Amino acid sequence: MKARIAAGDRQTAQAGRAILRAGGNAVDAAVAAAFASFLTEPLLASPAGAGVALHGDAARGFEVLDFFTVVPGIGAQPPAQLDFHEITIDFGTTSQSFHVGRGAASVPTAMFGLLQLHQRGGRAPLSEVVAPAVALARHGCLLSASLRYVTALLTPIVSLTPQVEALYSADGMIAPPGTQIRNEKLADFLEALGTEGESLLRGAFADALVDAFSPDNGGLLTREDIDRYKPVVRKPLRVAYGDLSVLTNPPPSTGGTLIGIGLRAAAAADLGQHAFLSPDHVIALADVLSIVSHARRSEVDRRIEEPGAIAELLDDATIARWRKEARGVSEEAHLGGTTHISVIDKDGGVVSMTLTNGEGCGHALAGLGIHVNNFLGEDDINPLGFHKLAAGTRMTTMMAPSVVVEGGQPRFVLGSGGSNRIRSAILHGVLNHLAFGQTLDVAVNAPRMHVEGNKLWFEAADMPAESVAALVERWPDAAVFEDRSMFFGGVNAVGLDGAGGDRRRGGTPLDVD
Numbered sequence: 001m002k003a004r005i006a007a008g009d010r011q012t013a014q015a016g017r018a019i020l021r022a023g024g025n026a027v028d029a030a031v032a033a034a035f036a037s038f039l040t041e042p043l044l045a046s047p048a049g050a051g052v053a054l055h056g057d058a059a060r061g062f063e064v065l066d067f068f069t070v071v072p073g074i075g076a077q078p079p080a081q082l083d084f085h086e087i088t089i090d091f092g093t094t095s096q097s098f099h100v101g102r103g104a105a106s107v108p109t110a111m112f113g114l115l116q117l118h119q120r121g122g123r124a125p126l127s128e129v130v131a132p133a134v135a136l137a138r139h140g141c142l143l144s145a146s147l148r149y150v151t152a153l154l155t156p157i158v159s160l161t162p163q164v165e166a167l168y169s170a171d172g173m174i175a176p177p178g179t180q181i182r183n184e185k186l187a188d189f190l191e192a193l194g195t196e197g198e199s200l201l202r203g204a205f206a207d208a209l210v211d212a213f214s215p216d217n218g219g220l221l222t223r224e225d226i227d228r229y230k231p232v233v234r235k236p237l238r239v240a241y242g243d244l245s246v247l248t249n250p251p252p253s254t255g256g257t258l259i260g261i262g263l264r265a266a267a268a269a270d271l272g273q274h275a276f277l278s279p280d281h282v283i284a285l286a287d288v289l290s291i292v293s294h295a296r297r298s299e300v301d302r303r304i305e306e307p308g309a310i311a312e313l314l315d316d317a318t319i320a321r322w323r324k325e326a327r328g329v330s331e332e333a334h335l336g337g338t339t340h341i342s343v344i345d346k347d348g349g350v351v352s353m354t355l356t357n358g359e360g361c362g363h364a365l366a367g368l369g370i371h372v373n374n375f376l377g378e379d380d381i382n383p384l385g386f387h388k389l390a391a392g393t394r395m396t397t398m399m400a401p402s403v404v405v406e407g408g409q410p411r412f413v414l415g416s417g418g419s420n421r422i423r424s425a426i427l428h429g430v431l432n433h434l435a436f437g438q439t440l441d442v443a444v445n446a447p448r449m450h451v452e453g454n455k456l457w458f459e460a461a462d463m464p465a466e467s468v469a470a471l472v473e474r475w476p477d478a479a480v481f482e483d484r485s486m487f488f489g490g491v492n493a494v495g496l497d498g499a500g501g502d503r504r505r506g507g508t509p510l511d512v513d
Contacts, residue, residue, distance in 0.1 A: 003346045003512035004499045006492035007033050008339040008417070009040040010508040011141050013501075015132035016343060019124060020512045026343040027055055027121035028129050030351035031114050033341045035133035035190060037355060038370075039141045039183060042167060043150050043158075044339040044417060047189070048108035048209070048365065048372040049357035052249055053117050054236055054401040057349040058408045062247055065120065067113020067231040068399070069106040069375050073391030075224040076215050079103070083218030084377065084386070087156045099377025099386065100157055100362040102219035106375035106395065108209060110355060111193070111201050113231045120233075121349075127194035134194070137187035137369075140180030146486065146506035148177045150337075157374075160362030164371050167364065185369035202226070208365045213372065220376070220391075228392070236403075239263050239314065244411065246430065248402040251304045255400035257313060258300060258423040262292045263430065265319050272435035277447065277463055279470035285431070286458075286471060287326070289424055289451035291319065294326040297453065301383055304396070338399065338417030339505070342494045344410065346512075352401035352413045354422075380420050398422045404430065404495075411495055412440060417505065418489025424450040425489030429500075433493075440500035444491040444507070445484075459484055 003020045007013040015036035016029035024032070030053065037045040045051075050069040056062030084103030089096050118126060143151075151158055151168050159165050167183065169175060193200050206226040213219030237250035239260035246263060248256035265288045274281040295313070303309040312318055338356040361374035375381060381395050382388070389395070400422055401415040412433065416425040425448060432443035449458040449471075456475035460468045461483050472478055481487070490505030501507030 001346050001348060001496065003344060004494035004509065005029055005033065005341070005343045006494050006499050006501045006507060006509040007341045008037065008044065008490055008492060008505050008507055009144055009147070010506070011040040011136060012037045012341065013508045013510045015136070016341065017510045017512055018132050019129060020345060022124070022128065024124040024129065025122065025347065026345040026349040026351045027117060028124040029345070030341050030343045030353050031118045031122060032129045032132055034114055034353065034355055035130050036136055037339055038186065039133060039136040039181070041147060041339050042371060043147065043154060043360060044337045044357065045355040046357035046360070046371050046373065047111050048370050049110045049355060050373065050375065051110050051113055051353060051355040052253070052397065052399045052401055053113065053351060053353040054247060054249065054403055055117065055121055055351040057347065058410070062236050062403060064234040064236050064249055065113060065117050065231055066234055067109045067116070068253070068397050069109050069373070069395050070225070070229060071389045071391050071393045071395060072107050072220040072222065072225045074222055074228065076222045078220065079215040079218050081218060089153060089156065098157065098359050098374065100160060100374050102213050102217055102361065102363055104361040104374035104377030105213050105219055105221065105372045107221065107225045107229055108373060109229060109231070111205065112198070112229060115198050115201070116231045126197060130190050130194040134187050134191045137183045137190060140182045143175050143177055143179045143181050144506045145177040148175070154359055157360055157362045161364065163364040163366040164360065164362055167369060167371055183369040185367060189368045205368070208368055212363065212365060237310070241267060241434065243406065244434065245405050246402055247405060249400045251310065252394060253397045253399065254296065254300055254304055255398040255422055257304060257310060258292050258296055259400050259402065259426055260314050261295050261319060262288055262423065262427040264314055264316065265291045265323070266431055266435065268316060268319060271431060276436045276438065277467055279467045282449065282463070282467045283470055283474055286449055286451060286456060286475065289449060290326040291322045292423060293451045293453060295322050298325065338419065340401070340415040340417055340490060340492045342413040342415060342492045344413055344494045348410060350403055350410045350413045352403055352415045354399040354401050354415045354417065356399065356417070400426055402426060412493055413495065414491055414493035416489040416491040420452065421450045421487070421489045424448065425491050429491045429493055440493045440495055440498045444493050444500035444502050448488040450488060455479070457481070457487070459488060
């Protein structure tokens with residue numbers, strides 16, 4: 001079996017491949033790639049972000065390690081003046097608001113998750129796993145064109161404070177593609193992590209967070225928030241698709257359940273009977289995505305944690321009812337700072353891991369070179385409104401790292417960044433490969449669609465003209481993207497018979513020699 005890794009930047013994938021070549025397994029490689037992504041994809045992943053990983057093999061089984069964030073503020077009163085404000089990002093054809101400031105930062109949990117993932121499944125020493133990232137931070141990594149695009153787009157956040165601006169700048173200016181970016185402070189932190197492990201996180205890292213983001217400084221973080229935090233191990237949600245099973249992120253997160261609903265709706269519609277990208281295909285798929293959107297808005301968000309609800313939500317009768325009800329109130333889709341790593345090793349071990357930093361809150365742990373998340377300022381994971389959840393509440397996420405298994409053996413691994421488009425991006429990847437027989441590379445790079453309420457977004461590039469016309473006729477207010485866009489996520493996939501990196505976000509698949 002050939003070992004493979006796919007990630008959102010070539011340097012991220014190279015870090016994981018180096019560990020595989022040195023004898024590490026899929027967990028070692030995924031964790032090494034994650035550390036590297038803090039340098040190579042710093043607006044999409046951060047030590048002060050969060051994530052979810054699905055890992056395992058046929059012999060040991062599979063588990064989800066949920067290291068997503070929780071609401072801060074345990075043991076303290078909110079500040080008299082919360083540092084929390086709105087900024088607007090101009091996309092050219094549209095604009096989008098984000099909320100930043102110290103009061104937008106939730107509990108940073110990524111590092112706790114990565115260390116626990118390594119403890120549960122890795123075999124290489126932590127100092128070796130972190131070494132590629134330390135080298136990148138100390139000697140420099142190349143700023144990719146896709147990351148430069150995101151950096152320019154999020155300039156109001158990147159330039160909010162000198163400490164954050166310095167992380168993305170060279171010679172006092174936002175760096176152009178190909179520039180070598182260094183972060184000596186982060187190199188020192190990661191190198192120390194390789195020998196000190198979690199004691200560093202509960203010590204110096206926690207001290208820096210509380211000093212900078214406590215209620216005294218307009219934030220909400222307390223020492224108790226960090227002391228109490230632990231990742232949660234969960235049993236994957238298993239959804240049947242023909243003779244295969246799709247394993248994905250279970251409740252309380254919504255992404256995996258929505259993907260399951262989409263798979264059941266696609267199976268009921270017999271999507272694979274149509275020619276790939278034909279008018280019948282794209283119309284039928286848009287209808288499936290509409291059902292998923294309606295399901296989320298009408299029931300899933302509200303019922304996701306009810307005992308026994310998942311079986312009913314995935315039932316054919318429920319999906320048939322939603323099919324009749326779909327196409328409701330329009331909602332907006334938002335850019336999200338997220339990236340994904342997929343790994344399979346020569347022994348059949350797999351990891352599917354999604355990481356996020358939101359868009360970043362515009363403030364950094366200056367002594368450590370770390371930009372902190374803005375999860376409390378993201379609309380999509382605060383459906384009740386900002387700062388409505390009690391301190392200590394585990395926040396939900398659309399992230400859905402997934403593994404497709406056949407007879408208990410992993411067949412391919414995938415996941416995506418992309419905020420509320422994650423569910424659509426992963427559905428495209430799974431269905432393009434399984435229902436239409438496309439290679440993983442084609443499956444993750446073919447034209448994509450997304451539906452929220454009665455609004456359709458889709459990519460016209462490489463889609464037949466008659467299919468574009470059919471979508472516009474059916475959805476007159478559709479937002480048409482003439483080219484591929486990172487708006488539609490970034491799926492990275494590896495499998496037994498190939499791999500695919502999403503070129504929308506610089507995705508790179510690498511085989512291990």
